[in-house]
Amino acid sequence: MTNTDDILTVSGLNVAYGESKALFDIAMDVRACQVVACVGRNGAGKSTLLKSIAGFLKPTSGTIISDGASLVGMSAFAVAGKGIKYIPQDKKVFSDLTVQENLELGSYASQDYDWAPVFDYFPKLKILIDRKAGHLSGGERQMLMIGRAILGGPKLLLVDEPTEGLAPSIVMHLRDVFKELAKKTALVVVEQNLPLVCAIADKVYALKEGRIMAELTGRASITPEACEQYL
Amino acid sequence: MAAMSFVRWWWGLLLAFALVALVRVFLPLPFANEIIIFSIYTMGCNYLLGRIGLISFGQPAYLAVGAYAAAFYLFYFGNNPYVGILIGIAAGFLVSLAIGPLFVRLRGDYFALVNLALSVIIFYLMQKVLAGITHGDNGLWFLTNLASTPVLDLSRPDQFFIFGFLVAFVIWAFFKYLDDSIFGACCLATKLNEDKVKFLGYSSFNIRLTAFVIANTTTALAGAMYAVYLGFVSPEITSPARAADPVVVTILGGVGTLYGPLVGSIVYTGMKDVLSKVFGNWELVIGFVLVFIMLAGEKGIWGSLQPLLEKMVLRVTGKTAERGGSGQ
């Protein structure tokens, strides 16, 4: 069942917040350099899924395997240390620290001090390097969060609603960045913006009320209409 | 039907107090009296922590308010212990009503610290600032001042026990009643989600204030009872080293459980008597016990026993599972 190309295999995953269950028997797999999108309404469990993979939530049952090792029960920092980086939805950078210090923390965590790729993707960050991160705009914060996460060349990025509340031009920019990133790393993107999903995704999981309702594979089958019917 | 639910409502209470009466038969009187007063003392802390989610390290402050109010009356003005206790209650009520509005606005962490500071300040106040009235560390002695009262003579320990027993019973019934009332539901809701309570149209401030005043008046009552029972009050009652006493007992018994304070008081007072005789180092024992309990699980003794007991009762009576309204 487990494909050797898979860098992430989730099966039978159940997650609960106290008494209330949030995810039911989730099964998914992600291959190297694949862009996987999760779509679904608010409360469908998309963010819960990402947080569980990233180690912030402890599943009640099920397995999460990456490169032959189980991630269940690992601390979040250890998961990140394995090259699986989670970029949360809240666009909260460390506002009291400068852009440079934010990047330094990413470098410290991954022991990768080469910032050139970050500035290639986001030249704007170079200009803002001494700015306090708290003074950045929403789009710039998102850039910083992605920039921070790609240091160390992660094998999988878990991105939670990256374009929520951002201007269309920045969404376009991020779309190009994701396409570029996908050449080297796999992505799991939770996204409400269906045109963006269709532009970048190789595979789509549609979630509803904590269950995977459908799996769309192949560029041809991923259309806004196809995604829409599961929302 | 109504009678049945009434019986179920009360059986735990009756059983608990039958236990206390039994304790009285087997254990020395001072121990039994200590338990009674201590459990009333803890009731307030238990209510604040278990129902409102406010942890108060300052309960000794309110204990001292009740104790000193009663002591001032009994030392300087009168000799009727009942009046002394009433004055203690009134003082506790007024003080908590006066500072409540300021305190209950605070976030939980600040609330805990400010109460702790209050209890230390009252300690200084009684020990140094008001030394002229309170006789400082020597304390106020008025045991011989106490007049014999008709019906229950509070100056006699055995009759005091009966009085304390009755008072504790009334307090318990009162808190049980609170738990089952709308107010009790509001308290719990405030603990869980303050914003939603506001949306429902209740003032979380008023709920907290009311709970604060009820809890601290109860504590002051315990203080006044201490004063009358011991015939003596000194600043020691609110010393910083004892700030955690009610919190410890609350945790020992299980936070928010109705019988927790009683169980906790029995265990705590027993430990204090036995262990400090054996080890002679009270702090060491209580500190380690507390840390151990916290690491082992925060349910406490009663909290851990309760599900077991319920299961046993269910098996005996063979009824279908319906958890009794014991307040968990």
Add this chain to the structure above:
Amino acid sequence: MISMQLLTSGVIFGLSLGSIFFLMTIGLSLCFGLMRIISLDQLLYYSVGAYITFSVSALLGNIWLGVLAGAIVAGASALVVERIVFRRIYDRDLPFTMITSFGVLIGGVGVIKYFWGLVPRPVGEPIVARVDILGTDIPVYRLVIVAIAALVYIGIWLFLNRTIIGKAIRAGTEDVEHVEGLGINVYRLFTITFVIAGALSGLAGGLYAPLIMVDPNMGLDVLAFVFMVVIIGGLGSIKGTLISSFLVGQVVSIGSLVYAPLAQMAPFAIMLLILLIKPTGLFGSQMLKR
């Protein structure tokens, strides 16, 4: 009125007292900021620092060595407590950790009583020289305490702003989950912060020991002041802690010159007043994550 001389010595006294408060509360503040715990057991490390200072200086005859040993042993005991106790309960509610830390404090006082007994112990003053300031005779040692506190402040500032660990601690104060998400072992940050806090509390105890008698309840004696400082300054704010330490130091010192009971009552009154205006203290943040 108070004479000029009394006032000068009062201000210096207040400064040194404020320095001691600052050393004790900065650790509390850091711990609250990063781990969201109220570590009442810092008062224990304060006593440990003082007792080790007493024992080592009695043994070696050098009080400075004693203070150093005090800070080190206090930091080491903090490390042990963190590993055994706090490591297990970081993700619990704040009241929970607070009660636990009180248990550690009380238990630790018991341990101290076991080793050193109940008798208060004296520690000699390492510097007996006095200096003339504005016509007032001032013990140099008090000025040294102020200088050490200033050095510690600079050191902490450099640590937080110039080292990567310090930056990670600052970031964690804002949002510890994001720091963890980057792949940084936050539990190591917690340990480092806790040990620094314990060592600074121990340093405070060691430095203060020559000015007071060392006794098992000394931690509980300063408890009220420490918490008034923390509340006035605002939990988790280092700037607030600094300002309110010296404010409370001065109020205690000057207040006791005017009318002795003011030493205890005035800071309390100020605390109530500030809470009335701002319920989270001078520099405390309104929001509390976790």
